[in-house]
Amino acid sequence: xxxxxxxxxxxxxxxxxxxxxxxxxxxxxxxxxxxxxxxxxxxxxxxxxxxxxxxxxxxxxxxxxxxxxxxxxxxxxxxxxxxxxxxxxxxxxxxxxxxxxxxxxxxxxxxxxxxxxxxxxxxxxxxxxxxxxxxxxxxxxxxxxxxxxxxxxxxxxxxxxxxxxxxxxxxxxxxxxxxxxxxxxxxxxxxxxxxxxxxxxxxxxxxxxxxxxxxxxxxxxxxxxxxxxxxxxxxxxxxxxxxxxxxxxxxxxxxxxxxxxxxxxxxxxxxxxxxxxxxxxxxxxxxxxxxxxxxxxxxxxxxxxxxxxxxxxxxxxxxxxxxxxxxxxxxxxxxxxxx
Amino acid sequence: xxxxxxxxxxxxxxxxxxxxxxxxxxxxxxxxxxxxxxxxxxxxxxxxxxxxxxxxxxxxxxxxxxxxxxxxxxxxxxxxxxxxxxxxxxxxxxxxxxxxxxxxxxxxxxxxxxxxxxxxxxxxxxxxxx
Numbered sequence: 001x002x003x004x005x006x007x008x009x010x011x012x013x014x015x016x017x018x019x020x021x022x023x024x025x026x027x028x029x030x031x032x033x034x035x036x037x038x039x040x041x042x043x044x045x046x047x048x049x050x051x052x053x054x055x056x057x058x059x060x061x062x063x064x065x066x067x068x069x070x071x072x073x074x075x076x077x078x079x080x081x082x083x084x085x086x087x088x089x090x091x092x093x094x095x096x097x098x099x100x101x102x103x104x105x106x107x108x109x110x111x112x113x114x115x116x117x118x119x120x121x122x123x124x125x126x127x128x129x130x131x132x133x134x135x136x137x138x139x140x141x142x143x144x145x146x147x148x149x150x151x152x153x154x155x156x157x158x159x160x161x162x163x164x165x166x167x168x169x170x171x172x173x174x175x176x177x178x179x180x181x182x183x184x185x186x187x188x189x190x191x192x193x194x195x196x197x198x199x200x201x202x203x204x205x206x207x208x209x210x211x212x213x214x215x216x217x218x219x220x221x222x223x224x225x226x227x228x229x230x231x232x233x234x235x236x237x238x239x240x241x242x243x244x245x246x247x248x249x250x251x252x253x254x255x256x257x258x259x260x261x262x263x264x265x266x267x268x269x270x271x272x273x274x275x276x277x278x279x280x281x282x283x284x285x286x287x288x289x290x291x292x293x294x295x296x297x298x299x300x301x302x303x304x305x306x307x308x309x310x311x312x313x314x315x316x317x318x319x320x321x322x323x324x325x326x327x328x329x330x331x332x333x334x335x336x337x338x339x
Numbered sequence: 340x341x342x343x344x345x346x347x348x349x350x351x352x353x354x355x356x357x358x359x360x361x362x363x364x365x366x367x368x369x370x371x372x373x374x375x376x377x378x379x380x381x382x383x384x385x386x387x388x389x390x391x392x393x394x395x396x397x398x399x400x401x402x403x404x405x406x407x408x409x410x411x412x413x414x415x416x417x418x419x420x421x422x423x424x425x426x427x428x429x430x431x432x433x434x435x436x437x438x439x440x441x442x443x444x445x446x447x448x449x450x451x452x453x454x455x456x457x458x459x460x461x462x463x464x465x466x467x468x469x
Contacts, residue, residue, distance in 0.1 A: 016358045
């Protein structure tokens, strides 16, 4: 068998969030200069859900992002790009062959992977998490060239390891899912795309009639945070709090559970289309994001010594309620902005 | 599994620079590539301390013969019973049933193989933890 040697001319940009980062990088590859915040905002990255009865690594599940792949699908649909998503393959061999065929055609291909067995990933972020995204843009022999937006530099991975992370099992198993763009139109109606993206995010944050999703979910979380020390004891409360903060700050969020990225999106959109309402909203979003940072700043002190809380959990709960009302007010205003 | 052992034991974060956004008082959003803040390190380290404690506890219990080795390998791979059940393709109640040492000893080779493949080890170390 002859040695394959393909290297697509693909530029790696580091990004805050894996999915919006890959989307924006792929769009840039096809000549549309879509920044990461824009990809994030158009693809409805922002979300909040708190599911206390589902435990992830022994702590309640909390998510600041949307379900994997919605970001890519919605963003590419709204900007009218020709994109393909293959959700599921029958077996690993087939998925790897499909990837090879794509690379031979010169198409950089995004994949959903599990983080735990990813060889180049920072060891401190190892966890059972299957919603990571990265792009393969070349192959030499049995080694693939990978652009992972969380890391500064492009990486390489062997065939076996890549197959393994693409077939990671568990919740949200990727099943070899891959996606790519074949063409981006020259006349992109960004105004419509942004407007649709905002409308959908507003719906998801304040309108879903279910108490655990959106800004309502934050208030439920606040109520629970207050009760944790008396209900679970200080050690467990501190661990739970730490896990929330990890989800918000640790890896691939750009800080403050994506709130900064969304603010940057509103700002960019406001400047581009000259809409003052969006600029005001961006200001508020920035402030709430700073509040989230403050929350994790203060919350982290309770994680230093697990058995003795430094800060009051009631106060942390109040902070969350404040944040939720600030965000809710902002989204209510956003709902009525037409442009 | 090899990286597991080389994982730094004291400091768990601060080796990789990430892209962070921030909001300045003059109303601009700013991008910078930097390490995590010190406050972030507090909860990252805490999480790893808790997981390490759990792994140690599990190992102690396994060696004392109170639980089956599955528990130790589960903690070592940062799994919980539910995700272990999903990955092994065995119902949750059966996974929990297999946590008992007596039951574990009577497991069929097939079932052992299922667990071993999740932990990416062979059956032999699964049966005997040292």
